Amino acid sequence: MQKIKKDALGNLVYGKIKLMILNGALKPGQKINKKELTEQLSVSQTPVNEAIIRLTGEGLIEQQERKGFFIKIFTYQDLKEFFAIRAGMEGVALRLCVEEQPDNTLDKLTHFFDNFSLPLDENEYKKYLKADQEFHQKIIELSRNSIIINFNKNFDFIMKSYQKGLIRPPEETLPEHKAIVKAVRNRDSEKAQQLLIEHHLKSRKVIKDQHLKYNTNN
């Protein structure tokens, strides 16, 4: 019995720290202060240490020899990969939603951007960022495909790709989001998949260009 409780605690601590990394409460590049973390979560050292090792294996934390553990800063190369994979994964997920799910399920996907119109003020921008994240997560969830759902849970490509904030401004992405939603409403699965793929590949291109610029400047 005791042991089960311990596993559960381990998982809980792991989940909390992971969330802190993905939502930015722990900043990229920041050194991990184990003592502070144990106090903050009011747990002992052991589950915190275990979680850190697990997250290091997952590439969210990195160990620097003799210096300690740091929140990993994703490289341009990493981000390019995330967007490439997202294009494939979410494209299929969206297509499955549109082809297989009933109207009332699809309804949960089509209202995220109803209340946004350009230009966005600072407050709306924050809400838009959140709507953006939730929309893309929802696509995965509503695909009802166990492989895609697990894959996203195990790799967190969606949340990881927001580490540097929005890659492109809402001026570009809001109309794209609305076009995707429209294709979903029209039950045009191939178009929805295509638009979503393009949406991510455009972001990927921006990252690629920044990468090139960064390399030539140095």
Add this chain to the structure above:
Amino acid sequence: MYTVHREELSEMVYRSIKEMILTNQLSTGEKIVQEKIASQLGVSRSPLLAALAKLEREMLIQIVPRKGAFVRKLSVKEFVDLYEIRLRLEPLGAYEAAVRRSDKQLKELKKLLTECEKSMNKTHTGGLKKADYKFHMKIMEISENEFLYRMVSVSNMMLMSNLEGLLKTPEKSLKDHKNIFKAIAGRKGKNAEQFMYEHILESVNNLKKRENINAKD
């Protein structure tokens, strides 16, 4: 400069275990005996544990607390879900492979087709599974559509879907592969797409038939 990094070591262990799964040296549901593998590969436990954690995230193995690591056994629902994804990705890849392939790439694909043919009777050793895996992966690679290739390679989709053996007879599978190859060789995108679609659709249908039979039992 010459130090062996832990990451390299665990990456090597990871690839070895993956290969063992692919070639049936480890079969589904089988326990991965850590001591055995560690001594087989001549590594200590820590790179082994890192490799196992990675394989677990990739859904190839399952770690059961206090019992150990097992080669993952997919449920029927998971298999169907897997093929539903392949059905929507691979025809697209086949289309683009036909449009974009170079002569060099075609030669490479031809080699893999020959391998499929030669492995026809190697169903029990996993030879055919491996050849099938390589043939399908190559087409995704040739498509030069990075998101397709990344998606199927990171997710181990092809590997997982062959875990329980192939879903159609070796003869039928080879016939399909030949048709797909011909379409890619002739740069006929739409044909390649259609053949690939039918090839995978048949597997989906066989899978569902199998599921119905099981449900009646």
